[in-house]
Every structure is written in structure tokens, then in C-alpha cells.
Amino acid sequence: MKLAESELKVLKIISLHNGISRKELSKITGLSQAAITIISKSLIQNEYIIEGERISNGLGRKEVMLSSNPHKFFFLGIDIGGYRVRLALSDNSLSVLHTTEFPISDGNTEPSKESFIRARVLQFLTEIEHPASSLDAIGIGVTGIVDSKNRTILSIPNAALSIPNADNWENLDIVQMLSEEFGCPVFLDEGGRTMALTEKFIGKAKEEDDFIIVHSAFGVVAGIMTNGQILKGAQNIGGLLGHITADPNGPRCTCGNYGCLENIVTYPMLEREFSLSGNGHRNLSLVEAYRQNDKQAIDVCISAGQAFGIALSNVVNLFNPVSIYLGGPMFDDFPILFEETRRTITLRANRFATVSLRLDRTTHNHEQGIYGALLLAKTQYLFSTMD
Ligand SMILES: [Zn+2]
Structure with a gap:
């Protein structure tokens, strides 16, 4: 069955919410309550949505909550x-x-x-x-x-x-x-x-049309939502944050460029930096040394946070997001990396852009x-x- 545009619009909003009333739908979509009644009836008949419990709206009247049918697809x-x-x-x-x-x-x-x-x-x-x-x-x-x-x-x-x-x-x-x-x-x-879809549909960015998500593990990936659209660019390369140049004298990257951000702030690169730093704890991994407050381990994380923060402050000036969500194991293991990233963005990005900027962790992290x-x-x- 092909859904009409108004039906898709309503279905999309119902999918974004875990239970929403017809009245609320009317408010969000701008469609009349009568139109919402007709649309929701059709969506229920075709099993796209189901009626849930009745919730009191505080005035004694109870409203039926609509949600997407979990067993449809x-x-x-x-x-x-x-x-x-x-x-x-x-x-x-x-x-x-x-x-x-x-x-x-x-x-x-x-x-x-x-x-x-x-x-x-x-x-x-x-x-x-x-x-x-x-x-x-x-x-x-x-x-x-x-x-x-x-x-x-x-x-x-x-x-x-x-x-x-x-x-x-x-x-x-x-x-x-x-x-x-x-x-x-x-x-x-x-x-x-x-990953940006995850934050938008089942994360903290449901109400946001301008946000950025960055995930760093073995590589660095980013999703940029601007004006409610995910940035793709002319050749579908838009958002390739991991391969922007962060150090012009850096090593050759697997993408062919030199000194990519991905060669500085991924987990393996941090560990490499730590083992090259001539530390006195060669038998310790970076995470073990960090937990023991080892100065060199902390310094490695701080300089990675600065590189990350510089890259993201450029992104902030370009896209002026409401929020940036960071995910990946580095932020689990090295909280100072997150804090240094935040500090550097505040220091370097335009103050009018950072005044209400929110830096947060991704909602589903490894998932x-x-x-x-x-x-x-x-x-x-x-x-x-x-x-
Ligand atoms: Zn690269």
C-alpha cells in the first residue's frame, strides 16, 4: 500500500515519539484534528500504528496514545x-x-x-x-x-x-x-x-535540526545535520571529518593524504603516541597508565583533545550546530579527552556560536x-x- 504524503508525515512523527496523542499530532503537523482522526484511522487499519493506553491530560479527559506497530516490519x-x-x-x-x-x-x-x-x-x-x-x-x-x-x-x-x-x-x-x-x-x-539518524530518531536530537555527531574508535566518522537535512555534498563526501588535515607534517594516511585527523585521535593512534612517548611504564597500556594518573598518559589524551577540539571548532564556525554528540571507546576510557575537546572548542570557536552550544555523549554509544x-x-x- 502506498501512503499519501500526509499519512507519511504523521507516521514519521508517530515513529519519532514513543506514544503521542492525536491532539499533539495536530499541534505538531498543523493539520486539523479532524484530518488527524481520518489519517490515524487509515494507519491503524493498515497496521502501521496501534492505539495504546489512555493518558490523562490533566483536565480529567483521557487521551489515547498512538505508537508505531512494533510487529509490522x-x-x-x-x-x-x-x-x-x-x-x-x-x-x-x-x-x-x-x-x-x-x-x-x-x-x-x-x-x-x-x-x-x-x-x-x-x-x-x-x-x-x-x-x-x-x-x-x-x-x-x-x-x-x-x-x-x-x-x-x-x-x-x-x-x-x-x-x-x-x-x-x-x-x-x-x-x-x-x-x-x-x-x-x-x-x-x-x-x-x-549514526546521526540514531540521534535524531531514538536519541537526544529529536527536536534538533542542526547538530553534529562524531564517533571515534579505529577511525573518525561524522554526521552533520543542517536545517533538518543530513549533509551529503556534490560527490557524497560531505562530513568526511576523519580525513581533514590536522597536522600538515603528519604521517601518510590510508586515504592518501598526510596528517589526517584520523591519524591523531583514534584509539590505536593514542596508544601508539603513548608507547612512543618514552614513558617509564612500557609494561602498561595507555588505559592502565591513565587510570594510575600517569602524566604522559594524561598528556597524550590532552593533546588528542586539543586536536579534536580544533577540528570541531572549525566545524562549529561552519555549521553553527545546537549540539555536538561524541561517541566511541576513547571517551569511555579517557574522560579528560572529552573535557579537553570541550575546552578547546570553547576557546577557539566563535563565541556567538558556542554560547548555547551543547557538547554531549551520543545516546547509544557503541550501538x-x-x-x-x-x-x-x-x-x-x-x-x-x-x-
Ligand atoms: Zn586520511
């Missing part, structure tokens, strides 16, 4: 990072029913990376005894470059850290292969952007990417006609 999310791939199956409410992960290097010996991913998805669905034919849509988020038609993975730059021969992970025609195999639409996008892949499937499947 099945979505598969594929989150391809620089060193691992995660898979998850969810229902329409984005409750993850099953999940698994495997190192990306498992595919090294496979001649076709597309068929390697397909085989792992089939294996996953067999193991959880879920029929492949019942998938409604597949969403793929990748820490890499995607072509402008969102069909092909052009490269995964930071995969070279975990894959000796990373050229094999270029020009993957993955959308076509998976859509032929599973007979459902397959959507592909860059991982930072899918941000897999939820993003699921949300890409769900939102593109349901709302693509609205773009």
Missing part, C-alpha cells in the same frame, strides 16, 4: 566498520531481536567481498531461524566512501589497519547483490550519517552504528518519498 541492519561487521535484526519498534558480529578480516581470503557479506547474513538468518524472505528492508552503514547514488562502497579507508590487502575492499557492488538475494530494498550510506543501519532501512523504506 522486519529490518536487517549491517554496520561495516574498519575492523568488524555487525548484523542485527529488528522489528518496527527497533527492538533488536538478534545480533552478531565478526571481524572484517574474516573476508580476506574470499574472492568476492559482496558474496562474503551475503554468506554471513544468510548464516545469521539461518542460526536465528528467521526466514530471509520476511525481511522488509536492509540498511547498511559503512565507515567509508559511498558513491553518490548510494549503491556502491567505493572504499573503506581505515580498514587498512586491520586488513593487509585493503584494496580488495573497494568498489563493492553490495546493494545489488543483497537486493537480488533477499528480494527487498537495500539502502546504503556512510556510517556517520546513519549507535547498528541502530543507524536499522534506522536507515526503516526511514528510507517508510519515508523515502518525503525526501
Whole structure:
């Protein structure tokens, strides 16, 4: 069934909320209460939404809350990072029913990376005894470059850290292969952007139209939402924060440039910096030394926070976001990195932009990417006609 534009609009808002009244819908959409009544009736009949409990509005009258029907669809999310791939199956409410992960290097010996991913998805669905034919849509988020038609993975730059021969992970025609195999639409996008979807739909940015999300683990990815739209750019490269030049004298990056931010502020690079710093605790890892208040460990984190903060203060001046959300294991293990990033942004970005800027952690942290892949499937499947 094809939904009308007004139905999609209402469905989108219901999906953003965990229970919303018809009155509230009318207020948000600007549609009359009579129109909302007709639209919600049609959405209920077609099982897109369900009626929930009656909540008192404080004036004695009780209102019925509407939510999206959790059992309407099945979505598969594929989150391809620089060193691992995660898979998850969810229902329409984005409750993850099953999940698994495997190192990306498992595919090294496979001649076709597309068929390697397909085989792992089939294996996953067999193991959880879920029929492949019942998938409604597949969403793929990748820490890499995607072509402008969102069909092909052009490269995964930071995969070279975990894959000796990373050229094999270029020009993957993955959308076509998976859509032929599973007979459902397959959507592909860059991982930072899918993480932005997570913050927008099931995180702290529900009411925000201008925000930035940055996740740093083995690489650095970013999603930039400006005026309610995710930035893509002419060649779909927009938001490639990990590969902006942060140190012109820095080492060669796997992307071909020198001194990329990703060569300074990822977890492995921090550990490398610490081991090169001539510290007196060579038997300690960075995280162990940090926990013992080792000065060199703290200094490594402070200089990484400064590099991060300088990069982000440029982003703040360019996009003037309401919030920046930071995620990844570095911020779990080294709280001073977050604080130094905040301090540097406040120091360097324009004061009119920072006066109400909020710096926060991402809502779903390590799960941000897999939820993003699921949300890409769900939102593109349901709302693509609205773009
Ligand atoms: Zn680079």
C-alpha cells in the first residue's frame, strides 16, 4: 500500500515519539484534528500504528496514545566498520531481536567481498531461524566512501589497519547483490550519517535540526545535520571529518593524504603516541597508565583533545550546530579527552556560536552504528518519498 504524503508525515512523527496523542499530532503537523482522526484511522487499519493506553491530560479527559506497530516490519541492519561487521535484526519498534558480529578480516581470503557479506547474513538468518524472505528492508552503514547514488562502497579507508590487502575492499557492488538475494530494498550510506539518524530518531536530537555527531574508535566518522537535512555534498563526501588535515607534517594516511585527523585521535593512534612517548611504564597500556594518573598518559589524551577540539571548532564556525554528540571507546576510557575537546572548542570557536552550544555523549554509544543501519532501512523504506 502506498501512503499519501500526509499519512507519511504523521507516521514519521508517530515513529519519532514513543506514544503521542492525536491532539499533539495536530499541534505538531498543523493539520486539523479532524484530518488527524481520518489519517490515524487509515494507519491503524493498515497496521502501521496501534492505539495504546489512555493518558490523562490533566483536565480529567483521557487521551489515547498512538505508537508505531512494533510487529509490522522486519529490518536487517549491517554496520561495516574498519575492523568488524555487525548484523542485527529488528522489528518496527527497533527492538533488536538478534545480533552478531565478526571481524572484517574474516573476508580476506574470499574472492568476492559482496558474496562474503551475503554468506554471513544468510548464516545469521539461518542460526536465528528467521526466514530471509520476511525481511522488509536492509540498511547498511559503512565507515567509508559511498558513491553518490548510494549503491556502491567505493572504499573503506581505515580498514587498512586491520586488513593487509585493503584494496580488495573497494568498489563493492553490495546493494545489488543483497537486493537480488533477499528480494527487498537495500539502502546504503556512510556510517556517520546513519549514526546521526540514531540521534535524531531514538536519541537526544529529536527536536534538533542542526547538530553534529562524531564517533571515534579505529577511525573518525561524522554526521552533520543542517536545517533538518543530513549533509551529503556534490560527490557524497560531505562530513568526511576523519580525513581533514590536522597536522600538515603528519604521517601518510590510508586515504592518501598526510596528517589526517584520523591519524591523531583514534584509539590505536593514542596508544601508539603513548608507547612512543618514552614513558617509564612500557609494561602498561595507555588505559592502565591513565587510570594510575600517569602524566604522559594524561598528556597524550590532552593533546588528542586539543586536536579534536580544533577540528570541531572549525566545524562549529561552519555549521553553527545546537549540539555536538561524541561517541566511541576513547571517551569511555579517557574522560579528560572529552573535557579537553570541550575546552578547546570553547576557546577557539566563535563565541556567538558556542554560547548555547551543547557538547554531549551520543545516546547509544557503541550501538549507535547498528541502530543507524536499522534506522536507515526503516526511514528510507517508510519515508523515502518525503525526501
Ligand atoms: Zn586520511
